[in-house]
Amino acid sequence: MEIIEVNQNNFEKEILKSEKPVLIDFNANWCGPCRMLKPILEEIAKENDSVKIASINIDDEEDLADEYGVSSIPCLVFVKEGKEVKRSIGLQPKEAIEEMIGE
Amino acid sequence: MYDAIIIGAGPAGLTAAIYARRAEKKVLVLEAKSYGGQIINTLDIENYPAEEHISGFDFATKLYNQAKNLGAEIVFEKAVEIKDFKSYKEVITPRNTYQTKTIILATGSENRKLNIEKEEELIGKGISYCATCDGAFYKKKRVAVVGGGNTALEDALYLSNLVDTVYLIHRRDSFRGEEATLNQLKEKENVQMILNSNVVALNATDRLKSIEVEDLEGNKQTIEVDGLFVAVGRIPENENFRQIIQLDSAGYIEAGEDCHTNVEGIYAAGDNRVKEVRQLVTAASDGAIAATEAIKYINNHQED
Ligand SMILES: Cc1cc2nc3c(=O)[nH]c(=O)nc-3n(C[C@H](O)[C@H](O)[C@H](O)COP(=O)(O)OP(=O)(O)OC[C@H]3O[C@@H](n4cnc5c(N)ncnc54)[C@H](O)[C@@H]3O)c2cc1C
Numbered sequence: 001m002e003i004i005e006v007n008q009n010n011f012e013k014e015i016l017k018s019e020k021p022v023l024i025d026f027n028a029n030w031c032g033p034c035r036m037l038k039p040i041l042e043e044i045a046k047e048n049d050s051v052k053i054a055s056i057n058i059d060d061e062e063d064l065a066d067e068y069g070v071s072s073i074p075c076l077v078f079v080k081e082g083k084e085v086k087r088s089i090g091l092q093p094k095e096a097i098e099e100m101i102g103e
Numbered sequence: 104m105y106d107a108i109i110i111g112a113g114p115a116g117l118t119a120a121i122y123a124r125r126a127e128k129k130v131l132v133l134e135a136k137s138y139g140g141q142i143i144n145t146l147d148i149e150n151y152p153a154e155e156h157i158s159g160f161d162f163a164t165k166l167y168n169q170a171k172n173l174g175a176e177i178v179f180e181k182a183v184e185i186k187d188f189k190s191y192k193e194v195i196t197p198r199n200t201y202q203t204k205t206i207i208l209a210t211g212s213e214n215r216k217l218n219i220e221k222e223e224e225l226i227g228k229g230i231s232y233c234a235t236c237d238g239a240f241y242k243k244k245r246v247a248v249v250g251g252g253n254t255a256l257e258d259a260l261y262l263s264n265l266v267d268t269v270y271l272i273h274r275r276d277s278f279r280g281e282e283a284t285l286n287q288l289k290e291k292e293n294v295q296m297i298l299n300s301n302v303v304a305l306n307a308t309d310r311l312k313s314i315e316v317e318d319l320e321g322n323k324q325t326i327e328v329d330g331l332f333v334a335v336g337r338i339p340e341n342e343n344f345r346q347i348i349q350l351d352s353a354g355y356i357e358a359g360e361d362c363h364t365n366v367e368g369i370y371a372a373g374d375n376r377v378k379e380v381r382q383l384v385t386a387a388s389d390g391a392i393a394a395t396e397a398i399k400y401i402n403n404h405q406e407d
Contacts, residue, residue: 028239030146031236032139032143032144032145032158032159032160032163033137033143033144033236035160036137036138036139036143036160036163058239058240059239065240069228069309069310070240071227071228071229071231071237071240071241071310071330072226072227072231072236072237072240073236073237075227089226089227090226090227091136091137093136093179094179
């Protein structure tokens with residue numbers, strides 16, 4: 001699956017009402033570690049059909065970042081049935097992310 | 104058996120990999136987190152020769168690709184122990200044991216923590232070690248910066264342009280950082296300095312709510328803040344190697360400009376060794392020297 005860009009408009013549909021669990025990647029263009037995380041997430045997205053990966057740009061979507069209390073990026077939030085179940089901060093190796101989403 | 108195992112894929116380690124690969128040695132680079140090391144958070148590097156402006160991310164990526172394209176093997180595993188068997192050495196990670204003729208330690212340094220309760224669990228929930236990374240989340244809020252060196256002063260200045268109030272807390276009565284930055288800070292109306300004081304406790308529910316600050320006489324005050332930026336220096340991470348490698352009292356590897364450690368065939372390169380100037384260009388320089396010394400050692404011990 002491709003990584004889905006999420007904003008205020010599709011947030012409810014893609015995250016809160018998603019049938020699959022969602023891994024949200026809060027990021028920004030100026031954030032070096034976020035840019036390093038991106039290819040890892042792309043790989044996971046490709047290899048994986050059971051989890052949706054969503055990207056939220058914190059500069060464009062300040063309210064969503066606020067709603068999740070994000071104050072450091074990269075920040076990954078794993079959401080099941082609309083509820084946060086796990087969170088990680090900082091750059092993570094691929095294995096740690098796979099473990100987070102229960103691979 | 105590798106010719107050289109390089110521990111750490113920061114500027115020192117990747118430069119060493121480039122030199123060793125150009126000498127056609129079999130090279131493995133081990134990296135615990137991500138390639139590039141500490142520079143990846145920096146928005147703009149302005150002092151690397153021949154690069155007027157480059158972001159830390161671009162610098163790291165170019166360096167990584169250069170080493171990789173020359174044939175260096177780069178694996179994301181943390182070295183947890185090294186062993187010296189004279190004729191060869193071993194590097195141990197949680198998943199593998201690798202054998203090699205030489206080792207280059209290029210492990211850099213990490214942010215020093217305050218070492219107070221709840222600090223670890225509040226990272227990303229009010230505690231930060233990088234103002235340029237996380238400052239944007241504290242627009243119009245109240246923050247404190249703790250530290251007395253250049254990083255602390257620059258962080259306070261950077262944050263003062265974003266946030267409502269900055270408390271700059273330092274345990275001494277004067278700052279070690281640059282005079283010019285300090286003067287700029289003194290002109291900021293929203294920066295309040297709290298000297299001769301330490302942060303002794305963190306109060307939080309789900310995120311940081313306030314900090315306890317204690318002065319040298321033992322008077323305590325509670326300051327409400329949304330963020331605390333810790334800028335109390337950096338420390339090397341060489342504990343995994345202490346059993347065989349000599350460290351100084353601050354934990355830096357005892358190796359001179361030739362990058363030799365106390366063990367033959369093991370070298371130290373970059374911010375992790377005893378030295379005066381810790382910068383990209385000196386890390387790269389160390390990488391070149393350590394690799395050259397390792398190559399010499401390998402060539403001299405070919406018959407063993
Ligand atoms: C905020 C900031 C701004 C800076 N700005 C500049 C600047 O503008 N110009 C400049 O010249 N310098 C700058 N520096 C300094 C520069 O980043 C360092 O001097 C340089 O990165 C040192 O390189 P290094 O390879 O020795 O170590 P590091 O960059 O620290 O890299 C070490 C690597 O080793 C890895 N590692 C550690 N232990 C292990 C282990 N056991 N197993 C596997 N891997 C391990 C780490 O994860 C890391 O990736 C800045 C530093 C900071 C923090």
